[in-house]
Amino acid sequence: MAARTPLAYEAILAELDHCLEVEFTFLHSESLAASIAGLPADAQHFLLDWTRRAAATSTNLAFEFAQRALTILGKIELEVIASWCLHAMDNYDRSGLHAAMLVIRDLDGFLVQGHQRATGSLFESSVSVLNHFVQGLDGRQLKVERDETAWTNGEVLYLPGIMAHFDNPEDNFQLYKAHVAQLWAQTRCGTLNIELAPRFAALPDPAHAQALFHRLEVLRLNAFIAHELPGLYRTMHHLSKTLGDAPLPAEWHEAEQALGTPGVGVEATLDWMVRLYDAPLPAPLCYQGKLRPEATWAARQERLARDRDWLRQMLRVLADEILGEPESPRETLPAFELKEREEASGEELLPFEITLQDAPVPVPEAVRGRLTSVILDLGEIPPEYLVPAGDSEYDPDLFKKKENDGQDVWSGTYHEEGAFFYNEWDHARQAYKKDWCVLREIEVEPADTNFHHATLEKYTGYVRSLRRTFEILRGQDRLLKRQRHGDDIDIDALVEAWGDIHQGLEMSDRVFTRQHREERNIAVMFMVDMSGSTRGWINEAEREALILLAESLETLGDRYAVYGFSGWTRKRCDAYRIKDFDELWNDTVIGRVCNIRPKDYTRMGAPIRHLVRKLGEVEARAKLLVTLSDGKPDDYDLEYRGKYGIEDTRQALFEARSEGVHTYCITIDREGPDYLPRMYGAANYTVLDDIAQLPLKVSDIYRRITS
Amino acid sequence: MSKQARVLRPEAHYITEEPYYEPVDGEITVFETAWRHGLPVLLKGPTGCGKTRFMEHMAWRLERPLITVSCHDDLTASDLVGRFLVRSGETVWVDGPLAAAVRSGAICYLDEVVEARKDTTVVIHPLADDRRELPMEKLGELLQAPSEFCLAMSYNPGYQSVLKELKQSTRQRFVALEFDYPSAELEARIIERESGVDRGLADRLVKFAHMTRNLKGQGLDEGASTRLLVHAAKLIAGGVEPVVACRAAVSQALTDEPDMLVAVNELSSSLF
Numbered sequence A: 001m002a003a004r005t006p007l008a009y010e011a012i013l014a015e016l017d018h019c020l021e022v023e024f025t026f027l028h029s030e031s032l033a034a035s036i037a038g039l040p041a042d043a044q045h046f047l048l049d050w051t052r053r054a055a056a057t058s059t060n061l062a063f064e065f066a067q068r069a070l071t072i073l074g075k076i077e078l079e080v081i082a083s084w085c086l087h088a089m090d091n092y093d094r095s096g097l098h099a100a101m102l103v104i105r106d107l108d109g110f111l112v113q114g115h116q117r118a119t120g121s122l123f124e125s126s127v128s129v130l131n132h133f134v135q136g137l138d139g140r141q142l143k144v145e146r147d148e149t150a151w152t153n154g155e156v157l158y159l160p161g162i163m164a165h166f167d168n169p170e171d172n173f174q175l176y177k178a179h180v181a182q183l184w185a186q187t188r189c190g191t192l193n194i195e196l197a198p199r200f201a202a203l204p205d206p207a208h209a210q211a212l213f214h215r216l217e218v219l220r221l222n223a224f225i226a227h228e229l230p231g232l233y234r235t236m237h238h239l240s241k242t243l244g245d246a247p248l249p250a251e252w253h254e255a256e257q258a259l260g261t262p263g264v265g266v267e268a269t270l271d272w273m274v275r276l277y278d279a280p281l282p283a284p285l286c287y288q289g290k291l292r293p294e295a296t297w298a299a300r301q302e303r304l305a306r307d308r309d310w311l312r313q314m315l316r317v318l319a320d321e322i323l324g325e326p327e328s329p330r331e332t333l334p335a336f337e338l339k340e341r342e343e344a345s346g347e348e349l350l351p352f353e354i355t356l357q358d359a360p361v362p363v364p365e366a367v368r369g370r371l372t373s374v375i376l377d378l379g380e381i382p383p384e385y386l387v388p389a390g391d392s393e394y395d396p397d398l399f400k401k402k403e404n405d406g407q408d409v410w411s412g413t414y415h416e417e418g419a420f421f422y423n424e425w426d427h428a429r430q431a432y433k434k435d436w437c438v439l440r441e442i443e444v445e446p447a448d449t450n451f452h453h454a455t456l457e458k459y460t461g462y463v464r465s466l467r468r469t470f471e472i473l474r475g476q477d478r479l480l481k482r483q484r485h486g487d488d489i490d491i492d493a494l495v496e497a498w499g500d501i502h503q504g505l506e507m508s509d510r511v512f513t514r515q516h517r518e519e520r521n522i523a524v525m526f527m528v529d530m531s532g533s534t535r536g537w538i539n540e541a542e543r544e545a546l547i548l549l550a551e552s553l554e555t556l557g558d559r560y561a562v563y564g565f566s567g568w569t570r571k572r573c574d575a576y577r578i579k580d581f582d583e584l585w586n587d588t589v590i591g592r593v594c595n596i597r598p599k600d601y602t603r604m605g606a607p608i609r610h611l612v613r614k615l616g617e618v619e620a621r622a623k624l625l626v627t628l629s630d631g632k633p634d635d636y637d638l639e640y641r642g643k644y645g646i647e648d649t650r651q652a653l654f655e656a657r658s659e660g661v662h663t664y665c666i667t668i669d670r671e672g673p674d675y676l677p678r679m680y681g682a683a684n685y686t687v688l689d690d691i692a693q694l695p696l697k698v699s700d701i702y703r704r705i706t707s
Numbered sequence B: 001m002s003k004q005a006r007v008l009r010p011e012a013h014y015i016t017e018e019p020y021y022e023p024v025d026g027e028i029t030v031f032e033t034a035w036r037h038g039l040p041v042l043l044k045g046p047t048g049c050g051k052t053r054f055m056e057h058m059a060w061r062l063e064r065p066l067i068t069v070s071c072h073d074d075l076t077a078s079d080l081v082g083r084f085l086v087r088s089g090e091t092v093w094v095d096g097p098l099a100a101a102v103r104s105g106a107i108c109y110l111d112e113v114v115e116a117r118k119d120t121t122v123v124i125h126p127l128a129d130d131r132r133e134l135p136m137e138k139l140g141e142l143l144q145a146p147s148e149f150c151l152a153m154s155y156n157p158g159y160q161s162v163l164k165e166l167k168q169s170t171r172q173r174f175v176a177l178e179f180d181y182p183s184a185e186l187e188a189r190i191i192e193r194e195s196g197v198d199r200g201l202a203d204r205l206v207k208f209a210h211m212t213r214n215l216k217g218q219g220l221d222e223g224a225s226t227r228l229l230v231h232a233a234k235l236i237a238g239g240v241e242p243v244v245a246c247r248a249a250v251s252q253a254l255t256d257e258p259d260m261l262v263a264v265n266e267l268s269s270s271l272f
């Protein structure tokens, strides 16, 4: 190839002005052009070429890129510069100009990452394992999330996006795990239970004090880890040695001894912080992470208030269950008490049983979890946490103001044709209000099916594995012939045997037929929350979930229907028809799923009764009602909020069961566990913390409850 | 080990050596009393928590033969009661295990009874109330159970399948005993006894079990049962590295999901 000729300043300027559209953008291209003019021909062409490409995405981005690239040409390989530019453009497409500019400005970061991506352990690919890992450990239910550095506020363990201290992914993963162990130990050993910031501030150099405290606290935590998880501690030690962490100065040895004694608390670390204030401070260990005393303390205070309210509400439910429903409102209830369990070992976090009026009470898992959380924060459970909530506290939502009353607006609908009337359960009265709710069936207009395609694409791999799983479940229904025993006589075989006898031969005893594996014969109704609170990604997740579910059910052959529900007071309960039992999963139905939109409120009783009635009209061996909702029942009129709504829903579900319909609830409400056991019975629901899981989980749950 | 299997007739087989069983909470007394009063017993609890072992122990204690039927969805009423078979051209009646147990005054233990079809389960109804009789329709006979006869069945309510709930009319005939994993202390003692590993190791195994039980509902359907711990302990006692033993006997038994497998293995290697 012929050597290219270098371009002159004017030509470069013209080219830049053209691609950067300086006429409109007013970017200052002159000095850039002058610098480029001084480059060798190849470099000129390379730079102009990539500037042009970047300019097609954004002129600002291109300008920034060209300026930066000038400073590194000749120092960094051209391929790397090109991929850096591409990476910036990718970021522009995904997250906009700001994100793209960050990539350009942080060239060093890009270079480091390029190397790291090859050998490091990435947060995204480790988070699932780490999450399981941390949930297996004792203590509070912790979550793992991503942040700039490793730290914890006591409920979330934050980890950096990449671990790349080692040149192989395995060790880097172990380093993640070591961080997790340190942070977990902080939540277990009371590191976060003291307001640390003022203690650091009391010393001349608070930053030094914090660093010193942290390094000392690691000694105490490591002793705990070594005792609880010796295998993991060995790994941590190995990592630290390999990475050349500094050994402890001689002055520290006594502290190491002292803080390693079992049962020593965080105050001891603070004492040593003062004693060693002037001693040399070794560098932080590779898995130490950071401390954020203020954020952590704030999170703890908030958590305690939350746990206390939650516990008191939940204990109220338990108390009502044990003492019976009150006739009149109850403001003060007897407090629960803690009693040391006899057989409890010293290591247990919760060595108590809970009693009410001296009788032991079975403790639901969720309550146990919260109690553990309080123990971890406070070291004990103060008595005020064990007082059931009084009536006025029972549901804070109950007393929220509402501007006007919806009833008048809909007065006309009462006599509308095609309306269904349903009773509603009034728990205070302990009786039904007759024909109290008016329900209409509304058909959802089909939209185009783009959302369907997008969803299938988004979950390609998953859909494939779903189909496989469900195919296995489907099984086959076969009539086995010539069996030794069975439900019916196999005439062919019998005739043959008869013949044999008359021939003087020994007759075969295989003369029965037997039905192998019953037909599934299940009819399932999905009741989908279309209340206003699902607006946004809950709604999207619901639609995705329905699409994936339908794909599974089509494989399985179970009969299914899908209805949405929402409403606005008792006079307008709506059931939105999306798919009926006898409708096929065709473009119209798919279009309706794509067009599920959030509407109004969540009055659940009437739609449940309506859908149970629909289920009553189909023949099936097993009937199932699965609700998908984002929260507790709630309506525009004050009355349906809180307890009334929960009790009516519970009653409706109870009616369903007595009609032979099994019920199951999938909810995305974090507060779910406090009212769901009451509504659905302890075993019949699942709570999803994370909306993103919904599409993945629904089919899974369905498989579990029907196999 | 002898090379040949021994052939036993269940209805005539008495357990002569005391099966090792650690009582957890008065279940022995309840069972014994129920038996004296002719009441059937339902054992509820997760897999591998000692139900079968408890039945063996009770059979020994009450000096009755134990006939166990593992229920499955192909199990028919005739599988339990009996049927005519054609043998050498003649029909002969053969008792099913339930009828055999009634005749010999044995303990009949229906394992995982929800797995059986509902129409199968109802044949035990007349036997499970105060009539205590087994109608044998095909034979045109009615078997009246002797006072020694005992009906027991097991049921794991943890599986969430709505199709496998026990009918009220069935469960309300039984005295229910709830089984759960034993306390840490007791569980370690069981492991020690069953496998011969030392107490320290047994404690670690129990700790590992608790870790997996923390994961129940968070990705695992069940945590590690006492049975799995005993398995792991036996491997360890036989010279297998603890981490390897846990992987083979516990992790692999709990899940096939790759991330969960890694996590569970990481948990066990953290402990040993």
Ligand SMILES: Nc1ncnc2c1ncn2[C@@H]1O[C@H](COP(=O)(O)OP(=O)(O)OP(=O)(O)O)[C@@H](O)[C@H]1O
Residues within 6 Å of the ligand: B020, B021, B022, B023, B024, B046, B047, B048, B049, B050, B051, B052, B053, B054, B111, B154, B182, B190, B194, B226, B227, B230
């Ligand atoms: N209380 C106990 N005393 C002695 N051994 C026990 C006890 N509990 C559990 N085990 C041990 O656990 C093992 C499994 O118990 P077992 O076979 O009785 O479980 P199971 O409850 O019948 O389970 P499944 O429901 O799966 O049949 C026993 O072989 C025994 O080693």
Ligand SMILES: [Mg+2]
Residues within 6 Å of the ligand: B051, B052, B053, B111
């Ligand atoms: Mg068993």
